[in-house]
Amino acid sequence: MLTPAFPVDAMRRALAQLADQQIYLGTSSWKYPGWIGQLYDEQRYLYRGKVAMSRFERDCLDEYAQVFKTVCVDAGYYKFPSPQYIESLCAQVPEGFKFGFKVTDEITT
Known part of the structure; x- marks a missing residue:
């Protein structure tokens, strides 16, 4: 169940309107367990009454x-992503x- 204090539907509409104008707002990652119950529907990730983190990490990008219409892939900092990884995200x-x-540390160091 989503926490009513976080306006998911209003956020969805506002971000869609901005994206229509080629303005994209997103976050630095999508795998924040702290957003379960706010941005992410807890029921979607429950297994035997508990949040299954493997399910969350596998499926939360879709939600x-x-x-949001954009996100930063911060995993690229440690290793440039493979074509297969990029395809799986897409x-x-x-x-x-x-x-x-995110630019790899090979470039920024």
Whole structure:
């Protein structure tokens, strides 16, 4: 169940309107367990009465992309993502979703 204090539907509408104007607002990642019950529907990730973190980590990008239209892939900092990894991300989001990739530490150090 989502916490009523977080306005998911209003956020979804506002971000969609901005994206229509080519303005994309997102976050630095999508795998924040603290958002379960706020951005993420806890019921979606429950297994035997507990949040299954493996299920959450596997499936939360799809739910994130229903609200936000862009996200940063911070995993790229440690290792440049493989084509297979990028394809797996793209398969979880709607057409038009934008990814930003953090520059690897090989470049920034």
